[in-house]
Amino acid sequence: MINRWVARVWMIGLVWCVGVVPWASASESRFTYQGVLNMNGVPLTGTADFQLSLYFSPVGGSQFGSTVDADDVMVENGLFEIEVDFGSRAFLTAPRFIEVAVRAPAGAGPYTTLTPRQAVNATPFSSSTRGVTVTAGELVGLGTNTPDVRLEVLSFDTEAARLVREDVVSNAPIEVLALHALGEKGIDDGFGGSLGFYLQDSDFDIRHAGAIDVDWSSADATNPTADMTFRIRGSDPVPTERMRILGNGQVGIGTTSPAAQLGVEGLNQPGASIRRRQLAGNAVIDVLNLTARTSTVVNDNFGGALNFQLQNFSGAFVNAAQLVTRWSDVSQNELDLIIGSRLSNGSLPPRMIFRGDGFVGIGRGSPVLSTERVGIDVETRDAEFGGMLVNATHPGGRPYIGLAVDGIQKMRQYFSPGSDAWHMTVGVGNMSMEADTGHVSVGHFSPQGRFDVVGFNEISGRFQRQDDTGNSILDVLDVVARSTSTISPGFGARLNFKMEAPNGAIGTDGAIQVEYIDPTVADAETRMTFRLRDGQQIQDRLTIFSDDYAQLGEGVGLGSTDAFVVHTERTGFGGITMNTAAGGRPYYGYGDGGSFRAFSYTDGDFWRLDAGGFVRLSVDRSNGFVGIGDPTPDERLDVFGDAIVTGTLSKGGGSFKIDHPLDPENKYLYHSFVESPDMMNVYNGNVRTDGNGYATIDLPDWFEALNRDFRYQLTVIDEANNDSFVMAKVIRGVAESAFTIRTSEPNTQVSWQVTGIRQDKFADANRIPVEEWKNQENRGKYLHPTAWNKADSKGEDWVDPASRTQMPPVGDTQQ
Numbered sequence: 001m002i003n004r005w006v007a008r009v010w011m012i013g014l015v016w017c018v019g020v021v022p023w024a025s026a027s028e029s030r031f032t033y034q035g036v037l038n039m040n041g042v043p044l045t046g047t048a049d050f051q052l053s054l055y056f057s058p059v060g061g062s063q064f065g066s067t068v069d070a071d072d073v074m075v076e077n078g079l080f081e082i083e084v085d086f087g088s089r090a091f092l093t094a095p096r097f098i099e100v101a102v103r104a105p106a107g108a109g110p111y112t113t114l115t116p117r118q119a120v121n122a123t124p125f126s127s128s129t130r131g132v133t134v135t136a137g138e139l140v141g142l143g144t145n146t147p148d149v150r151l152e153v154l155s156f157d158t159e160a161a162r163l164v165r166e167d168v169v170s171n172a173p174i175e176v177l178a179l180h181a182l183g184e185k186g187i188d189d190g191f192g193g194s195l196g197f198y199l200q201d202s203d204f205d206i207r208h209a210g211a212i213d214v215d216w217s218s219a220d221a222t223n224p225t226a227d228m229t230f231r232i233r234g235s236d237p238v239p240t241e242r243m244r245i246l247g248n249g250q251v252g253i254g255t256t257s258p259a260a261q262l263g264v265e266g267l268n269q270p271g272a273s274i275r276r277r278q279l280a281g282n283a284v285i286d287v288l289n290l291t292a293r294t295s296t297v298v299n300d301n302f303g304g305a306l307n308f309q310l311q312n313f314s315g316a317f318v319n320a321a322q323l324v325t326r327w328s329d330v331s332q333n334e335l336d337l338i339i340g341s342r343l344s345n346g347s348l349p350p351r352m353i354f355r356g357d358g359f360v361g362i363g364r365g366s367p368v369l370s371t372e373r374v375g376i377d378v379e380t381r382d383a384e385f386g387g388m389l390v391n392a393t394h395p396g397g398r399p400y401i402g403l404a405v406d407g408i409q410k411m412r413q414y415f416s417p418g419s420d421a422w423h424m425t426v427g428v429g430n431m432s433m434e435a436d437t438g439h440v441s442v443g444h445f446s447p448q449g450r451f452d453v454v455g456f457n458e459i460s461g462r463f464q465r466q467d468d469t470g471n472s473i474l475d476v477l478d479v480v481a482r483s484t485s486t487i488s489p490g491f492g493a494r495l496n497f498k499m500e501a502p503n504g505a506i507g508t509d510g511a512i513q514v515e516y517i518d519p520t521v522a523d524a525e526t527r528m529t530f531r532l533r534d535g536q537q538i539q540d541r542l543t544i545f546s547d548d549y550a551q552l553g554e555g556v557g558l559g560s561t562d563a564f565v566v567h568t569e570r571t572g573f574g575g576i577t578m579n580t581a582a583g584g585r586p587y588y589g590y591g592d593g594g595s596f597r598a599f600s601y602t603d604g605d606f607w608r609l610d611a612g613g614f615v616r617l618s619v620d621r622s623n624g625f626v627g628i629g630d631p632t633p634d635e636r637l638d639v640f641g642d643a644i645v646t647g648t649l650s651k652g653g654g655s656f657k658i659d660h661p662l663d664p665e666n667k668y669l670y671h672s673f674v675e676s677p678d679m680m681n682v683y684n685g686n687v688r689t690d691g692n693g694y695a696t697i698d699l700p701d702w703f704e705a706l707n708r709d710f711r712y713q714l715t716v717i718d719e720a721n722n723d724s725f726v727m728a729k730v731i732r733g734v735a736e737s738a739f740t741i742r743t744s745e746p747n748t749q750v751s752w753q754v755t756g757i758r759q760d761k762f763a764d765a766n767r768i769p770v771e772e773w774k775n776q777e778n779r780g781k782y783l784h785p786t787a788w789n790k791a792d793s794k795g796e797d798w799v800d801p802a803s804r805t806q807m808p809p810v811g812d813t814q815q
Helices: 761-765
Strands: 005-012 030-039 046-055 063-075 079-085 096-103 118-120 132-134 140-142 151-153 161-166 173-181 193-200 206-216 226-232 240-245 251-253 262-264 271-277 284-291 304-311 317-329 334-341 350-354 360-362 374-376 400-405 408-416 421-426 429-434 440-442 451-453 461-466 473-481 493-500 506-516 526-534 537-545 550-552 564-566 587-592 595-603 606-611 614-620 625-628 637-639 655-659 668-672 680-688 694-698 707-717 728-732 738-743 749-758
Touching: 030 096, 046 079, 063 079, 680 694, 707 728, 707 738, 738 749
Parallel strands: 140 151, 251 262, 360 374, 440 451, 550 564, 625 637
Antiparallel strands: 005 030, 030 079, 046 063, 046 096, 096 118, 132 140, 161 173, 173 193, 193 206, 206 226, 226 240, 240 251, 271 284, 284 304, 304 317, 317 334, 334 350, 350 360, 400 408, 408 421, 421 429, 429 440, 461 473, 473 493, 493 506, 506 526, 526 537, 537 550, 587 595, 595 606, 606 614, 614 625, 655 668, 680 749, 694 738, 707 749, 728 738
């Protein structure tokens, strides 16, 4: 069933504006709301709940104040009456509209809002008291009927207000208190308003004593700002500015441009204070007191104090805190600064002290130790925390405590919110604890386990656990340094690693042992063995001997000079692999006497051997090029510098390659080698015959020992191009390291050449065959197949890529 509500209402006793009523009280804003309520066209009889709201417009708009609830209102034959109070300021301006919502019976169902809203009209004014209210307590209100002070003026416009008096002689009006709003002049004249203060002197003359001015400090019409200036008259008839409040909120005393929230300049007084006077006895109480005492009585240990007082619940002012400066040592001109605050028992003990000798105390006033510079005493009860908290206000901040000596930080500890970890650094040592994992590290900041130690250099230490019975202690990690008086044969110290098996048993899975090789010998040599479980056995994996010998795996060295031997049970490759991340350069080095002599390493596609700071050997694995002295070889063998071959050199061809003499920066010049089926040496030169046509050519003293089977060539040089031809001949062959020639004309220049076949020991033992049959496996193949237009597979040194030996992959563990 849909209820249709109809209400006709009246308001009785609404006071729009009241004249002077001596008996007026706080209930004057209350009025009676009456009406007739019909439901479905029939006057209602029963109880109903009402909600009344006050609005500024008949439809929509803003609501004034809060909604008034009236519950269990008796309605008889449709008539009801409600006492309503929207507050003293509800009807200061018009118009106002009341909206009513109702539900019946009371206490059940939703409310129904009645329409339309009811307009509220004002009552007539008294012409003699319009706008003025005087309460029974002689409080006067202008624009308000509920003044809270002796005189209260409420205005909704920008009209000026002022108090004036007439001059005794001329009856001219004189401003005593003036408030001007001169906005009609425009803001570009820099002036906004003024509150002036005037005093009457002994001659009954009114004189300008001071003013509060409000000026436009910014002439920007779109965003103006104002300053407030306080001026007061001194000996000069013109009032002088004493304080200014800027539009940005900064206050200046003695300055027109304060640099802080409160700026005071030119203060040259011995003290400053804010004080109050007791109502009884006129005693003065310091509320805020700053005193700089300059009297000669300085031996009372007092210099100045800043006192803070608060008013308690009974209205009395009590000392709440103090900031005191006192002489701690007059002879040394030292001062202490003490901060105190009130306890619950009323005492005012020092809470913090800054002593002239450099000590800072919190909770106490003197150091316990002579070396102490900061001391903290915390009063705690049993099992109660007490201490200091460092809080970083930014979510990414890192609270930190550091220790330094002479300005150089030696220790610091801090919390890192990014990793949720606590870190401590002492010198080069680090310690870290992660809050989320509980992992702890010593020596670095990134623990990878429950306890992670880097650079641990203790001679003993132990991690232990109890068995399930709580009786037996089981070593989990045990480092023992046994004294010489109790060592067992062959044993000195050990580091054991134990793990829990799937069945829960604790077994020894690895160890690092330090042993005497022969404990019966004084100063016996030692060895360190790294052992690891392999099935049911604990086997040696690495042994280091004190005589500079080490072995990987179980076994013995292969020679007396072995420094490191690798034993492996693999049937294929077995050795050591050095692996780095991508871009790294794995290497192994050579040295003696503590000096680094050479090292071998890989660099991209190159394997190199470096000695003396230079690349001595380089191999490019992408094409097989080898460089000697050249880090980036361009040929199968690229030698930078001189080369010596002690054996026989066989080649397909040969040449020299030099920078071109005419264009050395852009070209090369090649010459082929001179070849011969014999192991031939060639010697040549130029000689001039004497006046009889004779010349003897001297050869090295080893010439005949090295060569045999001499052959001669002579060529006459005739640059004058005479018509006659000159003949030349050898008249005495090589003997005693010389030979002699003769020309048909004297003083003739001759170019000579002598060849010989090598007869030294190596040549006689290693004659180069001129022809030779290929062995059976190379028949049908070529040294240079491409020169014969054959495929590479026809080459003698060609190997099928599928059958080539491959390097073992890094990390391969297959047997």
